[in-house]
Amino acid sequence: MILKPDYNVESLFDIDFKEIKALGINAVLFDLDSTVMPSKSGEYPPEVITLFQELKQNFVLAIVSNNKNKDYISKVQTISNFTVIGNANKPSPKIMRNFLKSVSVKPEETVVIGDRPLTDILAGKLLGAKTILVDSITKDKENKLTRFVRKLERLVIRK
Numbered sequence: 714m715i716l717k718p719d720y721n722v723e724s725l726f727d728i729d730f731k732e733i734k735a736l737g738i739n740a741v742l743f744d745l746d747s748t749v750m751p752s753k754s755g756e757y758p759p760e761v762i763t764l765f766q767e768l769k770q771n772f773v774l775a776i777v778s779n780n781k782n783k784d785y786i787s788k789v790q791t792i793s794n795f796t797v798i799g800n801a802n803k804p805s806p807k808i809m810r811n812f813l814k815s816v817s818v819k820p821e822e823t824v825v826i827g828d829r830p831l832t833d834i835l836a837g838k839l840l841g842a843k844t845i846l847v848d849s850i851t852k853d854k855e856n857k858l859t860r861f862v863r864k865l866e867r868l869v870i871r872k
């Protein structure tokens with residue numbers, strides 16, 4: 714199935730990047746909205762900034778977004794110390810392919826990470842990269858809260 718990602722994880726923070734590196738991956742292409750920041754927020758959560766700092770030591774990083782708002786993309790570029798590309802026209806893999814050429818990384822040494830099968834994952838597949846589907850970064854927070862509330866409920870029920 715062409716839309717089936719290589720990995721399907723609940724959270725960006727569940728990805729084992731040591732395992733990814735061991736597969737021979739040298740570049741990580743992230744989707745932007747809902748993947749590494751809440752949609753249209755223009756700000757990375759602190760834990761994402763920490764993750765990027767760790768990943769920069771081992772991978773070429775880039776953000777490839779379909780967002781067409783030039784002001785928004787350039788704002789995100791100012792808070793990122795790697796390439797941020799907007800208006801990427803995913804699922805076309807063309808922009809990703811051009812970026813990889815510019816940094817001399819092959820598609821098969823690349824992983825594409827995003828929250829949308831029809832754009833992010835399909836683009837990664839067409840590119841010939843590994844793909845990881847993540848849940849929306851805000852949905853994950855809601856899930857954690859829901860889980861926490863459930864735990865509390867169980868504690869209350871036991872008393």
Ligand SMILES: [Mg+2]
Nearest residue numbers: 744746747828
């Ligand atoms: Mg997205």
